[in-house]
Amino acid sequence: MTQPPIVLCGFMGCGKTTVGNMLAHKLGWQFVDMDHFIEHRAGKTVSQIFDELGEPAFRAMEREAVGILSSQSRLVIATGGGVLTFPENVEVFRKAGCPIVLLDVPPEEVARRLQGDTSRPLLNVPDRLETIRRLHGARLPLYQKAADIQVDAAKSPELVVENITLSLKSNKFPLDG
Ligand SMILES: Nc1ncnc2c1ncn2[C@@H]1O[C@H](COP(=O)(O)OP(=O)(O)OP(=O)(O)O)[C@@H](O)[C@H]1O
Ligand SMILES: O=C(O)C1=C[C@@H](O)[C@@H](O)[C@H](O)C1
Numbered sequence: 001m002t003q004p005p006i007v008l009c010g011f012m013g014c015g016k017t018t019v020g021n022m023l024a025h026k027l028g029w030q031f032v033d034m035d036h037f038i039e040h041r042a043g044k045t046v047s048q049i050f051d052e053l054g055e056p057a058f059r060a061m062e063r064e065a066v067g068i069l070s071s072q073s074r075l076v077i078a079t080g081g082g083v084l085t086f087p088e089n090v091e092v093f094r095k096a097g098c099p100i101v102l103l104d105v106p107p108e109e110v111a112r113r114l115q116g117d118t119s120r121p122l123l124n125v126p127d128r129l130e131t132i133r134r135l136h137g138a139r140l141p142l143y144q145k146a147a148d149i150q151v152d153a154a155k156s157p158e159l160v161v162e163n164i165t166l167s168l169k170s171n172k173f174p175l176d177g
């Protein structure tokens, strides 16, 4: 049976890559991290793309990746933190029948998890916690509008995975894994 990809969304550091990998393993599905997919296709890191080509070029690469990945079957997709803030990307996933799962943690937990990590260009600023609070506040309503279900991502990754599968099943998204 063809099964549309499960799409994980949420702010940087909420655990999309960590949880997505584990969820795919549990279901016996493939996993793709959209940032890594773009890096592989571009032959550059996300930071290099931002520095050398600019953020608009990166967002265009994201749109292209959404088009390619949304039509796959039995795939768990960890989106980049900005992907589902663009309604055109949400629309493509919706049309493909993909369940969209929001993982959310408070800004303070994001800051804690990403302490010392310089691989997210938007967070390489002096006032990091303030920037996380501002960006998270602006984006959360967009993520919530996009998502079919939301889970508390402050729990352990194992519990988050379990809550996602339970919630998808009770919302009538078929999972044959
Ligand atoms: N449930 C969790 N509990 C504690 N730490 C976690 C949890 N999930 C992820 N982490 C840790 O938080 C950090 C960020 O996680 P991860 O890279 O999975 O986030 P992300 O949502 O993919 O971020 P981005 O949008 O920037 O790609 C990692 O160091 C990871 O080990
Ligand atoms: O939240 C964002 O806009 C981003 C999140 C990361 O996953 C990367 O996609 C990039 O650093 C931009």
Ligand SMILES: [Mg+2]
Pocket: 016, 017, 018, 033, 035, 078, 079, 080
């Ligand atoms: Mg990630």
